[in-house]
Amino acid sequence: MEKENLKSKKKASWNIELGGIGAADILFMTKHLSMALKSGLTLMDGLDMLCDQATGGKFQKMLEEIIETLRSGHALHEAFSHYPREFSPLYINLVKTGELSGTLEENLGHMAEELHKSQELREKIKSAMMYPLLILVAVAALGLSVAIFVLPKILPLFKALNVDLPITTRGLIWVAEIFSKYGLWIGLGTIGSVIFFRWFLKRRFLRPALHFLLLRLPLAGPILRAIQLERFSRTLATLLKSGIPLDRSLQITADAASNALYQKTIHSFILEIQKGNGLAVSMEYYPRLFPKIASRMVGMGEKTGNLEKTLDYLSTLYNEEVDHAMKNFSTMIEPVLLIFIGLIVGLVAISILGPIYKITGGISH
Numbered sequence: 001m002e003k004e005n006l007k008s009k010k011k012a013s014w015n016i017e018l019g020g021i022g023a024a025d026i027l028f029m030t031k032h033l034s035m036a037l038k039s040g041l042t043l044m045d046g047l048d049m050l051c052d053q054a055t056g057g058k059f060q061k062m063l064e065e066i067i068e069t070l071r072s073g074h075a076l077h078e079a080f081s082h083y084p085r086e087f088s089p090l091y092i093n094l095v096k097t098g099e100l101s102g103t104l105e106e107n108l109g110h111m112a113e114e115l116h117k118s119q120e121l122r123e124k125i126k127s128a129m130m131y132p133l134l135i136l137v138a139v140a141a142l143g144l145s146v147a148i149f150v151l152p153k154i155l156p157l158f159k160a161l162n163v164d165l166p167i168t169t170r171g172l173i174w175v176a177e178i179f180s181k182y183g184l185w186i187g188l189g190t191i192g193s194v195i196f197f198r199w200f201l202k203r204r205f206l207r208p209a210l211h212f213l214l215l216r217l218p219l220a221g222p223i224l225r226a227i228q229l230e231r232f233s234r235t236l237a238t239l240l241k242s243g244i245p246l247d248r249s250l251q252i253t254a255d256a257a258s259n260a261l262y263q264k265t266i267h268s269f270i271l272e273i274q275k276g277n278g279l280a281v282s283m284e285y286y287p288r289l290f291p292k293i294a295s296r297m298v299g300m301g302e303k304t305g306n307l308e309k310t311l312d313y314l315s316t317l318y319n320e321e322v323d324h325a326m327k328n329f330s331t332m333i334e335p336v337l338l339i340f341i342g343l344i345v346g347l348v349a350i351s352i353l354g355p356i357y358k359i360t361g362g363i364s365h
Contacts, residue, residue: 021086023119025059030112037105044070062086075099090114090235090256094242107242114238117315121230121322128326135337139344146348152180154352168351207260215261215289219332223325228262229294230318237311246307247273265289278302 029050036046047067054060062083069079077096080087091111098107165173179186201210215221235256239249247270254266265286272282280299283290294314301310 021059021062026086027112027115027119030108030115034105034108034112037108043076088256090252093244093252097242097244101243103243110238110242114234117234121319124323124326128330131330132333132337135341139341166354168347169355172351211260219329223322223329226318226321226325228257228259230315230322231257232262233311233315233318237308237315240308262289
């Protein structure tokens with residue numbers, strides 16, 4: 001019997017090591033708990049059902065630890081706070097407010113809607129970027145294939161013949177020789193440079209300047225601004241619907257913003273509101289980040305007492321703008337990438353076939 005228990009423990013630990021906790025798992029859990037509470041089940045019953053449905057891995061381990069934390073007398077938001085990667089400050093604050101006000105099932109429903117919209121936005125961005133990335137990978141693979149398999153076989157022939165080579169062919173020979181001598185170091189240097197560049201761009205001191213430049217880019221800038229405005233409107237609407245005061249909601253919304261300029265600006269709104277100014281007035285000070293349509297609609301929402309509904313509408317408006325902008329981006333970038341590939345393929349073809357055509361022409365004469 002003890003051997004069987006040991007085996008099951010080993011199997012459980014093995015399962016825990018497999019599979020991570022994804023955004024889809026958190027969304028499923030949030031929907032399930034909201035529905036369980038609305039159906040009259042207790043929070044512990046809902047979590048037990050989730051744990052029974054889980055098929056091992058880190059997700060099941062997390063659920064088991066959350067259940068143990070609740071059984072030891074702690075609140076749900078305290079259990080979630082042990083997993084900052086899985087549960088954002090927005091999520092934890094909504095749960096905490098729901099527990100204090102007795103509206104946990106409603107707040108979990110708001111959070112499920114927020115997670116669903118956030119996931120949809122990420123999918124739109126990923127799908128729009130997939131085509132350009134595939135093209136760039138194809139170009140890189142083509143270049144490597146030519147450099148590794150084609151050039152080493154053709155270059156000795158060009159060098160042996162006493163023929164005046166075109167400048168493109170001479171350039172190709174030079175590149176091939178560089179890669180043949182220092183290919184390994186170039187590859188390692190490229191990988192190292194990419195890793196260092198990514199690390200460097202993530203440094204906190206660089207974020208304001210980098211985010212400022214990104215928002216000023218001709219094509220990407222308007223898209224990035226629409227994404228930030230959609231997130232701002234959606235997050236703030238979700239928090240206000242859950243009963244969190246405006247100044248506290250703005251604090252959480254600022255922390256959730258992914259752009260340093262928007263973070264700093266939203267933090268400044270809190271000071272203005274504490275002085276007695278409205279949110280719309282605060283937004284009007286920053287027309288480059290918050291366009292007039294946004295500040296005017298927020299002003300109308302404040303006057304009519306329907307600020308969260310107005311923010312919901314703004315969120316939908318900017319979501320559609322992001323969707324439209326992403327489609328336009330894909331449509332505009334497609335011909336540019338095709339021309340780029342055509343130029344590379346044509347250049348390689350001319351560099352290789354040009355000397356061969358010269359040689360065959362000389363032989364025929």
